[in-house]
Amino acid sequence: MLRTQSLVTLLLLSLTGTLTSAHDVWLQTQSPVIRTGEVAHVDLSLGNHGNHHRDFKLAGRINLDWVTVDQVRPDGTSTDLRDKMFATASAEKEGYWTTPLAVEQTGTHCVVQTLDRVMQHGKSVRGVRTAKAYFLVAESLDAPQLKNHVHDRPLGLPFEVVLQTCPVSQTATGQPITVQVLHHGKPISDVVVSFIPEGGELSGEFDPNFEFRTDENGMASFTPKSANLYLIVAHHTAEDEKTDEYEYTSYASTVTLHVPNRIRNVSSH
Template identity: 60%
Template sequence: MNTTFRNLTFALALLLPTMASAHDTWIQTNSPIVRTGEVVHVDLRLGNHGNHHRDFKLAGLLTLDWTSMEHIGPDGKRSDLKPQLFTSASAEKQGYWTTPVTLTQPGVHQFVQKLDRVMNHGKSIRSIRTAKSYVLASDSLDAPKIDGHTHETPVGLPFEMVLNTCPFSEVAAGQPITVTVLHHGKPIQNAVVSFIPEGETLQGERDPNYEFATNESGQATFVPQIATRHLIAAHHTAIDEKSDEFDFTSYATTIVLPVPNQPVAVLDR
C-alpha cells in the first residue's frame, strides 16, 4: 500500500463518523407497567445527536415519510401505529410524535420503529435507525407477573438490540444489564454500546463508566448506579453496504429502559 493511498484510507476512517452523524430515534412511554385494559402513552422521539450521539436530548420532529411504527402484542400480533401518531407541539418541526395505546392483553408489549432513507452529507448515505421499548400489562399492579422472555427474541430489524436481562423482573439499580447487538440477525463484535442515564453527560471519546464494546457474542454489560430512565444506544457503519444510490450504510438502534430501585415484577412460569 503506497503512502498516498494509506493517507486517504486513514482520512476516510476519520470522516465516516462525521458523515454518518444522523440523529437517532427512540421510543419512550409514560410508564413501564399499566393495568390490563388501560392506556399507555407511546412517544416516538428524535435526538441523541450531540456529544457523539450520547446526549439523550430532543432535536426536533422526526419526518415520518421513511418511518414505520408498530405495536407487537404478547400474542405476537403486529399493529401499525403510524396512522395514529400526532404531534406534541404546535410549532412546526418541534416536539415529538405520540399516541395512546390501550393494552387489552396481559403480558409484555413491544413498540418497534424503523427508519430507512438515503441522505446526502457530502456523500450519499443510507441511514437506518431503529428503536424498541417494552411495557408490561398486568391484571394486578400490586403483584405484577410476567410469563416468558419476549425481550430476548429479535423482531427482525436490520440492526437491533435484544435485552438478555428481563426489563421487569431483573432490572434495578446496582444490578447488571446485558444486551446483544444484532446486525442482520447475527451478533456483531466491537460495536460500542452507550448506556446513557437521563441528564448525565458522558465524557471523552468513550466514557469507560457508560460505554462498552460488544464481545464475540455481540454482548455488552452495564451496571446502573442510580434509578432513572436510561437510553441504550448502539451504532455501526457498514462501509461494504453500498449501491449506485449510496456510498455506505449507517446504522443506529436504541432501547429506552426505566431503571427502578427494585424490580417491578416477578416471573410466573
C-alpha cells in the same frame, strides 16, 4: 420568485435529510408496567445528536412518512401505530410524536420502529434506524404477573439491540443489564454500546462508566448505579454496504429502559 421558493425547498429537504441521518430515533412509554384497561402513552422521538450521539435530548421531529411504528402484542399480533400518532408541538420540527393505547391484553408488549432511507449527510448515505421499547400489561401493579419473556427474541431487524436482561423482572440499580447487538441477524463485535441516563452527560469521546464494546458474541453489559430512564444505543458504519446510490450504510439502534431502585415484585407462570 418561483426559483427562490425552489431553492428554499431544496435547502429544507437537505436539512431534513441530514437531520435524520445524523440523529437517532427512540420509543418510550411512561411506565414499564401498565394496568389492564389503562392507557400506555407511546412516544416517538428524534435526537441524541450532541456529545458524540450521547445526550438523550430531542432535536427536531422525524418525518412520519419515513418510518414504520408497530405495536406487537403478547399473542404475536401487531398493529400499525404510525397513522394514530400526533405531534406534541405546533412548530413543524419541535416536540415529538405520541399516541395513547388503551391496553387490554395481559403480557409483554413491544413497540418497534424502523427507518431505511438514503440521506444527504455531506455525501449520500443510507441511514438505517431501528428502535424498541417494552412494557408489561398486568391486572395488578403491586404484584404483576409476567406470562412470557419476549425481550430476548430478535425481531429480524437489519441492526438491533436485543435485551438479554428482562426489562420488567430483572432490572434495578446494582443489577447488570446485558444486551446483544445483531447485524443482519448475526452477533457483531467491537461495536460501542452507550447506556445514557436521562439528564446525564457522558464524558470524553468514550466514557468507560457508561460505554462498552461488544465481545465476539455481540454482548455488552452495564450496571446502573442510579434509577432512571436509560437510552441504550449502538452505532455501526458499514463501509462495504454501498451502491451507486449511496457511499456507505450508517446503522443505529436504540432501546429505552426504565431502571428502578429495586427489583420489581413480579411473579412468573
